[in-house]
Amino acid sequence: STAATILESEEPVSRFDIEGLGSMFYLSKIEHKLTLPPYLLALPIREAILSELERLFLDKVIAKLGLCISVYDIISIKGGSVFPGDGAPTYLV
Template sequence: MFCLSLIEHNLPLPPHLLNRPLLDAIKEELERLFLDKVLSNLGLCISIYDIRTIEGGFVFPVSLGFFDDIKVPVHLLPHKSRMGDDGIWIWEHECGDLPMDLDEEVHFRVTKINYPPIPLEQDANASPFSPMEIIGEIYGDGLGLLSWWAD
């Protein structure tokens, strides 16, 4: 007997999947996590039937001034970060809320460098091709906005 179950999951998408269509990347990651595994109180997962909603998701852009293809995915922001009502990310630190304002200087750690394959054809409305993408993180001692560590 088979049972269809609805599962809600917060899924950090690995950087190497960010160049694929979003739905395909999410389905691939969900299959990696759940397919052919026994889920508590549900049983054996044999298929991902449907993805009902995709909410949230954000990649924090970083620029060196001469190189703009640096991204910091949400799961590599400081833990307990949230997006404020004004669209600015906020780190909920024990000493108070620390906003991650755009256009501020930041220290980050490179976690991965991607060299995507050159597309044979590109849609007219697609963003320009980037031959190299850097994935970084700002969670760690001394990392993050310089204004956080000013004193």
């Protein structure tokens, strides 16, 4: 699922004023419950999570935010629980 919770939207990181159209880029904090596919578990956890976040969000439109062009940083990684009947760990990132 690509549903993400918007935690905070900041002022534009960079301001590009193109013929009065205003700022183009914003840095936003989002929270997402991520199920990590088992094939990524051989990678370091941060690298695996970044890879999956980019697969889910990069070049896609996020409701109320717009087009995601980059995953800038991972602030926190919580969880890693494997639920019954599911062979993949779930993280809150």
